[in-house]
Ligand code: NAD
C-alpha cells in the first residue's frame with residue numbers, strides 16, 4: 001500500500017530533500033500534505049509537482065497568494081492557513097507518515113499533533129524534542145507513535161543499536177561532529193565571524209539556522225540532548241567526537257569493546273530514505289561512498305573553550321526541568337539576531353549562558369507551560385541581546 005505523507009516544513013532543506021526521495025518511489029509514497037511558513041512560490045511548485053491533496057501556510061497572506069496561484073494553474077490542492085491548519089494536517093487520519101522538518105520550537109505543536117495521533121513520525125526538527133523532552137517521549141509511548149530520527153547522527157545510532165535499544169549491551173554512544181566551518185579558528189578569528197561566513201557549511205547544505213548552530217557547535221549540543229531523549233541514555237553515556245570528514249555519521253560502543261559505525265557520503269537523503277522505508281531499504285539518490293578515494297578519517301576531542309555551546313547544552317540537560325527549553329529559546333533568538341547583524345558571533349554563547357543563569361527552569365507538566373517558559377526566555381534573550389549590542 002502507498003504511504004500517505006505529510007511534510008511539515010516542505011520548503012526547507014530537509015523538506016526539499018524529502019520530496020526528492022519521495023519522487024523516486026511513486027509506487028510506495030504519495031504526498032498527502034505540504035506545509036511552510038512564508039515561501040509560497042516554492043510551495044506552489046512543490047504542490048504542482050507532487051499533486052498534494054492539501055497545503056498549509058502559517059502566514060495567511062502567503063496562503064492567499066498560494067491559493068490564487070494554484071487555482072489559476074488548475075490545481076486541486078486545497079490551501080489552508082494558520083498553525084491550527086498545520087496541526088490538523090499533521091493529525092489527519094489519511095496521513096500515515098509525518099516528516100517533522102520545521103525549524104525551531106515553531107515545530108513543537110504540529111509535531112506533537114502527529115505524535116498524539118500515533119503516526120509514523122520522521123523527526124528532523126530536533127528543537128521540538130529539546131524543548132519538550134519527557135513530555136514528547138511520554139506522548140510517543142502513550143499514543144503508540146513510531147518515532148524515527150532523521151538527524152544523520154541519530155539515524156546512524158538508530159541503525160547501529162541492537163533491537164532492544166541500549167539495554168542490549170551498549171556502553172556508550174559516540175556522537176560525531178564535523179566541527180563546523182571554524183573548527184581551526186582561534187578565539188580572535190571567531191570574534192570576527194560574519195553571518196555570510198557562518199551559513200556556508202563545508203560538508204552539508206542546510207538551512208541558515210542549523211548552519212549557524214553547526215558553526216557554534218550548538219547543533220551538537222542540541223543533538224546531545226536529542227540523543228539523551230531518543231535513546232534513553234544519561235549524559236555520561238554520550239561522547240562527542242569531532243570528525244571533520246562527516247563520513248562516519250555516529251557510532252555505538254558495546255560492552256565487549258565492539259564499536260559499530262554507520263557511514264556514507266554526507267547527504268541527508270540517506271537518513272530520509274532510511275526513515276521512510278524502515279525496516280526496508282530504498283534508493284535515496286545519494287552518491288555512494290568510495291573508500292579508495294577517501295584521503296583519511298580524522299577524529300579529535302571537541303574544544304569547549306572555543307565552542308562553549310556544547311558545554312552549555314550538556315549543563316542544561318544535566319540540570320533538568322525546562323533548562324533545555326530556555327537554552328533553545330535563547331539560542332534561537334541569538335542566532336536570529338546574529339543573522340540580522342544585531343549580535344556578534346561569540347554573543348550567541350554569551351546570551352545563552354546568561355539566559356540559563358537568569359531564568360528559572362521549573363519542571364512543567366504540560367506543553368502550554370513549557371511554551372510559556374519558551375516565551376519568557378525569548379523576552380529575556382531579547383533584552384540581553386540589546387544590552388550587548390553589536
Ligand atoms: P530550513 O530553514 O531550510 O527550512 C525550515 C522549514 O520550516 C521551511 O519549510 C519553513 O517554511 C518552515 N518554517 C519556518 N518557520 C516556521 C514556522 N514558524 N511555522 C511553520 N513552519 C515554519 O531548515 P532545515 O535546514 O530544513 O532544518 C529543518 C529542521 O531539520 C531543523 O530542526 C534542523 O535542525 C533539522 N535538521 C536539518 C538538517 C539539514 O541538513 N538541513 C540536518 C539535520 C537536522
Ligand code: MG
Nearest residue numbers: 151152153223
Ligand atoms: Mg545532525
